[in-house]
Amino acid sequence: MDEVEKNKTVEKDMKKLVNKSWFRYWLSAEMSNSYERLQSLSFCYSIIPVLKKLYPNKEEFGEAVKRHLNFFNTEPTWGSPILGIAIAMEEEKAKTKQIPGEAITSLKTGLMGPLAGIGDTIDWGTLKTIIYGIAVTFASSGNILGAFIPLVFTCLTFIIGRYLTNFGYTVGKDSVKSILQQGWIKELIFGTSILGLFMMGALTSNFVKIITPLSFEIAKGQTLVIQEILDSIVPGLLPLCAVFGIYYFLKKGKVNYGVLAIGIVAICLVASFVGVL
Structure with missing residues (x-):
């Protein structure tokens, strides 16, 4: 097998793992919620198949798992690009050793708040309201379709999330290469850390009374x-x-x-x- 075919095989395997990770995340995102870590357990569970492939060394694998057990919370569907980007960064870290773990953690922290705001507005404030409103209309008139229409929301969120996860992985992979080539890694860590602090500050002012x-x-x-x-x-x-x-x-x-x-x-x-x- 020549180098080109080998790279295509590796890329195909990674795509399968990305989709597998999304499916895991879609199933478990709201199952592990706790006041201590919220979605971090489900995120870590989702990305473990990728980490096992990228880090055959037990020590490196353990460090990667700990990295993804940090506090994490976002809207699962529209926050799914974070999963794709994190996978892309882990892949590049495993290959080049040039990405510090703090960069991955900072990026997740910086993106989880803004994407959650988008997802809550589109999914829960718009799509679900419209679809469930139609379902209630059918159900109130005795039409059996009222029981099945809510499944449209489930199917839509799955399709959107799967696409966005793959989009995050593809874009994240290209972005990571660009960042490494241009030496932006320190600026990335600094910028995403500041964004994360802003989001934590906003949450504090709203919820701590x-x-x-x-x-x-x-x-x-x-x-x-x-x-x-x-x-x-x-x-x-x-x-x-x-x-x-x-x-x-x-x-x-x-x-x-x-x-x-x-x-x-x-x-x-x-x-x-x-x-x-």
């Missing part, structure tokens, strides 16, 4: 409200302090996620009971 009802009467008819003072200094100061405090403990590595979660719940209950928060 901490206020204090503490107030003191400093004179007759005059009350000093602590929350108003904090808001005048930095709006959202308490949530920010809480996030940085949690980050500090995680960075130290001495507290596991379970203990930390129980500790947060306990602190919130005690603070609420005594009227501090």
